[in-house]
Amino acid sequence: MEPFQSLPFLLLYGSAIAIAIASADSSHSLLRMRIAPAGVGGAADGLFCDSWRLSVETNNAGYWRTIPPKCLEIVATYVNGDRYLSDSDIIAVDCLSFAETVRIVGDKKDVWVFDIDETLLSNVPYYSVHGFVSEAFNETSFDEWVALARASALPASLRLYDQLLGLGFQIVLLTARSENQRNATEKNLLLAGYHSWERIILRQTSDFGKPAVSYKSERRATLEAEGFRIHGNSGDQWSDLLGMPMADRSFKLPNPMYYIK
Ligand SMILES: *[C@@H]1O[C@H](CO)[C@@H](O)[C@H](O)[C@H]1NC(C)=O
Ligand SMILES: *[C@@H]1O[C@H](CO)[C@@H](O)[C@H](O)[C@H]1NC(C)=O
Numbered sequence: 133m134e135p136f137q138s139l140p141f142l143l144l145y146g147s148a149i150a151i152a153i154a155s156a157d158s159s160h161s162l163l164r165m166r167i168a169p170a171g172v173g174g175a176a177d178g179l180f181c182d183s184w185r186l187s188v189e190t191n192n193a194g195y196w197r198t199i200p201p202k203c204l205e206i207v208a209t210y211v212n213g214d215r216y217l218s219d220s221d222i223i224a225v226d227c228l229s230f231a232e233t234v235r236i237v238g239d240k241k242d243v244w245v246f247d248i249d250e251t252l253l254s255n256v257p258y259y260s261v262h263g264f265v266s267e268a269f270n271e272t273s274f275d276e277w278v279a280l281a282r283a284s285a286l287p288a289s290l291r292l293y294d295q296l297l298g299l300g301f302q303i304v305l306l307t308a309r310s311e312n313q314r315n316a317t318e319k320n321l322l323l324a325g326y327h328s329w330e331r332i333i334l335r336q337t338s339d340f341g342k343p344a345v346s347y348k349s350e351r352r353a354t355l356e357a358e359g360f361r362i363h364g365n366s367g368d369q370w371s372d373l374l375g376m377p378m379a380d381r382s383f384k385l386p387n388p389m390y391y392i393k
Contacts, residue, residue: 181206185388191370196391207388211256219386224288230381234363236300243360244296247367248307250387253283264389278313281320290325302330308344310335344392349375
């Protein structure tokens with residue numbers, strides 16, 4: 133059962149409406165909107181789910197495990213629609229604006245780091261048939277999907293990728309996929325149109341059980357120790373971007389489907 137549809141919640145919702153009606157103060161209507169349960173009306177859910185998305189994208193929400201049930205359809209529509217493409221597009225434009233200000237030394241040490249899943253490649257076809265992680269994440273079936281090498285490029289990321297290569301950046305791919313998925317990952321990237329990366333860093337056995345934020349920061353530290361200058365970093369997870377050392381600029385791509393610590 134959806135928790136938002138429980139009886140106490142409906143009662144609470146009822147009193148919130150009463151408060152909102154009793155008061156002309158618009159903050160009370162905000163309260164009413166925030167706790168409006170599923171089935172009340174498309175517009176109210178749309179507003180709630182837009183705000184929920186903003187909260188998770190900004191990391192104000194912190195860790196979250198599942199999409200609010202009443203937002204499932206809205207998230208599905210978002211990741212399959214023009215809004216996702218447009219959001220990603222604007223971010224890629226922001227990345228390029230910054231990238232164009234970077235002085236490329238020419239010693240092949242100027243780096244842009246990309247995450248792979250939901251950054252360069254889209255797994256929306258997988259998540260669309262697996263309930264958008266409203267079901268528990270199934271690593272076995274996800275690995276089967278990875279092995280198919282059938283994920284498509286996020287169009288804005290592919291365009292940015294080529295533009296960065298054109299500007300003279302070295303591209304490093306830093307992914308939580310594991311080393312034994314290297315072949316499938318390379319195959320998929322090439323099929324999707326990516327090429328000429330400096331390297332792909334994948335999780336080793338010694339990284340298993342490590343939070344993504346530690347694994348990824350450690351690898352950025354290794355890159356810096358090798359003399360690379362990490363100017364930009366693009367990822368759909370905060371754990372792609374946070375932790376020291378950080379890129380000069382970090383760019384968060386949208387992902388309302390899941391949160392990785
Ligand atoms: C996870 O996926 C595998 C492979 O598709 C499947 O055999 C297994 O039943 C799934 N596990 C659960 C808990 O759904
Ligand atoms: C990956 O591909 C290389 C050559 O293309 C091959 O030698 C190697 O066995 C493959 N590894 C796996 C795990 O399939």
